[in-house]
Amino acid sequence: MPKEVALDGHTNIQYSIVDYQSVANSSHSLRLDAEFFHPDYLKIQHQLEKIGSYRLIDFQVKIKHPKEIKRNYVDDGVLLLRGQNVRPLSIDLTSNPVYISEEDAERLKENIIRYKNILIMRSGANVGQCAIYLENSNAISMSDTLIIQSQDLNPFLLTIFLNTEHGKALIERGKYGSAQPHIAPPFLYQIPMPVWDNLPSVIEKTYLQSKSLRELSKARYIEAQTLLLSELGLTDYQPKHQLTFVKTFPTPNMLDASTQTISNPNMTKSSAPSKVIRVVGIH
Numbered sequence: 591m592p593k594e595v596a597l598d599g600h601t602n603i604q605y606s607i608v609d610y611q612s613v614a615n616s617s618h619s620l621r622l623d624a625e626f627f628h629p630d631y632l633k634i635q636h637q638l639e640k641i642g643s644y645r646l647i648d649f650q651v652k653i654k655h656p657k658e659i660k661r662n663y664v665d666d667g668v669l670l671l672r673g674q675n676v677r678p679l680s681i682d683l684t685s686n687p688v689y690i691s692e693e694d695a696e697r698l699k700e701n702i703i704r705y706k707n708i709l710i711m712r713s714g715a716n717v718g719q720c721a722i723y724l725e726n727s728n729a730i731s732m733s734d735t736l737i738i739q740s741q742d743l744n745p746f747l748l749t750i751f752l753n754t755e756h757g758k759a760l761i762e763r764g765k766y767g768s769a770q771p772h773i774a775p776p777f778l779y780q781i782p783m784p785v786w787d788n789l790p791s792v793i794e795k796t797y798l799q800s801k802s803l804r805e806l807s808k809a810r811y812i813e814a815q816t817l818l819l820s821e822l823g824l825t826d827y828q829p830k831h832q833l834t835f836v837k838t839f840p841t842p843n844m845l846d847a848s849t850q851t852i853s854n855p856n857m858t859k860s861s862a863p864s865k866v867i868r869v870v871g872i873h
Contacts, residue, residue, distance in 0.1 A: 608627055628763070635782060638782040642784065643782040644783055644785060646779050646783055649740070650741040650742050651741050651742075651779070653737070653738050653739075653775040653778055654738075654739070655733070656698070656735065656736075656737060659698060659732065661688075663688045667689040667692055668691070668695040668729065668730055669683075669688075670688050670729065670731075671703060672734075673714060673716060673732060673734045675687075676716070676720070676735060679721050679722075679749065679750075679753050681721050681722075681724070694730075695730050701732075701733075703728060705723065705724065705725065706723065706724065706740070707723045708720055708721070708722050708738035708749050709721055710738060711734065712735055713734050713773075714734060717773055718761040718773060720738075720749060720753065721749065722746060724801070743783065744793070746797050747789065747794070750797065760781050764781075
């Protein structure tokens with residue numbers, strides 16, 4: 591447990607005493623640094639152990655690290671999930687979905703995402719974000735996402751836990767690297783998971799109800815938007831003026847839609863080397 595000591599007149603200097611076995615059990619790489627053994631992380635782990643918990647590996651959980659793949663997109667094929675699709679508690683498939691051929695997907699067995707698999711960001715700015723996949727058809731994952739098969743553990747319970755304050759703190763503990771932070775499967779296997787008898791089924795039911803209501807709200811929003819445009823006579827509205835334009839000119843010190851417009855006298859042809867830059871303006 592963390593302790594405090596006065597050193598050279600300074601107070602509130604915290605330190606933690608850990609034995610070798612604790613280091614070996616907590617970190618596959620034998621991490622022994624102040625950040626990994628921060629008192630806040632140790633406190634959370636102690637709380638979970640006190641109420642009764644098991645490590646993910648004790649539930650026969652499997653964590654797959656997908657292969658690196660080339661992005662050869664096709665118009666119709668197998669859905670390819672990228673890091674931008676994985677958000678806390680949800681898989682966003684509305685923003686620019688992409689697909690790869692069935693032949694390419696067939697060669698990527700380690701990258702297959704199945705119903706109720708859990709996806710967790712392995713690297714990058716959103717490392718640690720996770721959600722459960724609830725589409726009926728399989729998808730393919732990029733290598734920056736880990737695929738968790740929960741096995742004996744309810745996937746809804748695990749997903750919700752990893753998105754709680756305690757779960758996110760434990761994932762934060764396992765990050766390594768500065769410019770491009772990562773988390774590794776061996777560390778995730780050691781995360782303590784509390785166990786309750788009836789809670790998993792309650793959480794699963796509540797999550798599915800929430801998902802259904804969220805989808806219903808999106809449909810109602812579109813209906814309301816369509817009705818409003820219809821009542822205003824704007825269903826087929828098209829702007830009278832072009833809202834964007836392209837101009838060729840030497841790159842200025844400052845370039846944005848408010849300072850560079852079509853009528854700007856500085857935007858003239860030049861014999862100097864120039865670049866084509868798209869400036870968006872609202873008329």
